[in-house]
Amino acid sequence: MYENPAPRGPTQHRVAIIGSGFSGLGMAIRLKQSGEHDFVVFEKEGGVGGTWRVNHYPGCACDVQSHLYSYSFEPNPRWSRMFAPQPEIKAYLEHCARKYGVLPHLRFNTEIRSARWDEDAALWRITDADGIEHTAKVLISGMGGLSTPAYPDVPGIEHFKGKTFHSQQWDHDFDLTSKRVAVIGTGASAIQFVPQIQPKVARLDLYQRTPPWIVPKPDRAITAAEKTVFENLPFVQTALRAAIYGMLESRALAFSVEPRIMKLAQKMAEAHIRRQVEDPVLRAKLTPDYTMGCKRVLISDDYYPALTQPNVEVITSGIREVRAHSLIDTDGVEREVDAIIFGTGFKATDPVPRGVVYGRDGRDLVDAWPQGPEAYKGAAVAGFPNLFFIMGPNTGLGHNSMVYMIESQIAYVADALKIMDRRRLRSVEVHPAAQKAYNASLQERLQKAIWSVGGCKSWYVHPVSGRNVTLWPGFTWQFRRATRRFDPLAYTLKPAGKPRSLGNARPSTARQPA
The missing domain is CATH 3.50.50.60 (FAD/NAD(P)-binding domain)
Structure with a gap:
């Protein structure tokens, strides 16, 4: 258990991150590496780790090989097994938080109850469970889709x-x-x-x-000899990661x-x-x-x-x-x-409860998703300026490591922040037409994927619309290519101190899932 390094009370920051799992912690590390220090990470638990902290049932372990289920910039040569158990993954994330100096930015035991966009001030007003209000120019959700337990409706x-x-x-x-x-x-x-x-x-x-x-x-134990090789010849572990x-x-x-x-x-x-x-x-x-x-x-x-x-x-x-x-x-x-x-899993198709996130004109995020969660490149939602998601809608995988997808989205959001700095922007907001075209293409591809033609009913699919709102329908390198750079032409950009928008008046509606 960590001591909470941040004082209690209201805070004002340029960037606020919710969650300290792989997504939130990775975003915090990226900000620190880029020279950004005006940020805070809100974590409702007493330490970092996200799902790898709160899930500690007997036998809990990853189902992706350890060497790939880790940050690309911080390989761990000391994994004990090919598939890491939960305590080791939690310890790994704690190590990363210490090594990269983000602990002072973390506010533990701070659950966020609501976040409201203030159009006049161009910032997010964030209220925690104690009723304390915080503000941030940019809000980044690292909550993930597998964070809210699902319970069946069992009579009696x-x-x-x-x-x-x-x-x-x-x-x-x-x-x-x-x-x-x-x-x-x-x-x-x-x-x-x-x-x-x-x-x-x-x-x-x-x-x-x-x-x-x-x-x-x-699965098998990783030998002491293998660990020694990984420590002294890191390119061997890099090659193994690439092979996996x-x-x-x-x-x-x-x-x-x-x-x-x-x-x-x-x-x-x-x-x-x-x-x-x-x-x-x-x-x-x-x-x-x-x-x-x-x-x-x-x-x-x-x-x-x-x-x-x-x-x-x-x-x-x-x-x-x-x-x-x-x-x-x-x-x-x-x-x-x-x-x-x-053992009934999580509410993956309803990751954000009603009454938590409010965008322009006080619109609830749930009302912006009548057919289930959707976003542009899994990161941005029309009507919600300066809000970004890591592990957002349709970024889940059935075949590879989610950490790869997380790092792709982190790069996209980091580039967005860089452009906001460079152009001195008050806000960025994805255009509805760009979001609609992107998701139309995604759903078209998903209709041909195994999750649609395999003859089952899964938690990947939204129960009302029948749309797969969870998974990415393709190769992960395609997603990496699509998110390598922030694409301002798909956004409405508002400069500081000016009411008019920059960028193209008619945002691109090209169908571009990759």
Whole structure:
């Protein structure tokens, strides 16, 4: 736990960043490196780390190789495994915060409740949970899409007398030993913690709505000799990082370019189930009926073996009702339990709640997204001047490292700030026509991707509009190319002290997702 280096009370800064995960911390480091010191980072938790701080359930680890799931400017030669566990990733981000001198800019235990654009003053008025108002010329959201836990609508859950918690809020003080536990959900978190708790509990009832496709996890310990090589010959680690990137990037062909290729990759997942699950009835329950890739592809070597143990039952009939000490499925079978653990993921398609961000004329950001979140290059939204997103809409990935996408957006926002300085701009705001054309092209490409044609219903898709508002439909190098430089022609630029706009009067409406 850090001491909060910043004093309590109102602050005035040029730039305010919300969140200190990979996005917010990376943006802060970039500002510091560019010579910008007038910024603050608001963090609702007691330290840096974002999702890698608040998610600490048993078995929590990354599903992207460690050497790629890190900042390009700060390689870590001391990773213990090919896929880093949560404590190491959290420690890595804490190290970066210290090394690059951003700790004095952080305000921990400061939750932001609202942010309002003040047109007359050309700044954002930001109110924290204590009612203290802060101001900033530019507001950058590094909150991420996987920060708000999602809970299913389970009838009667309020009557349950046992223990309940979400995987993100794991209660380590509650001893699961010899308890009867119900796990609801079979997503990325559940397949990591289920094998960890299965040997401890008396019984584990796993309520599965839709099974995930799971492939083997090529994980292993990194040897002491390898760590020595990485420390003394850093170009070796750089080469390994590049090789991992190239290998993962090739998978975009099956996800976005030619989804039929995924049928071939699916053979590996089918063989994985056959090897690890001998019981044909259980195997049938665990085999998805959609094409691999339509939902998030997961990696694990111990999930299937855990489900074959005698104290585990996989239940696919759904939950009809929760009572004081039991769950009743839709077949009418009642099972007594001592605890319910939700492994139901996050609200990725609704990342910003209503009543938090207000743009020009007091318009709520949620009202600007009637068909679900959208932005220009995942970074800017029309009607919300001087507001930028890192890991914004349609920047998520199904095939490669999100840190690569984060660094691409950081470069784009940093260049925007540089241009605002150079031209002495009061505000920048993406033109609605540019945002509309960009997203029309994105959605056109997404309609041909595996997430649309794979035959599933996933959390990538907004429940009302049916639009995929989460993922990037292509190669990550295409996104890197599109965000390498800030493109002022797509924006309305207002100079300080003048009411008229600079830039082109008719912003470009070219369809340019990449």
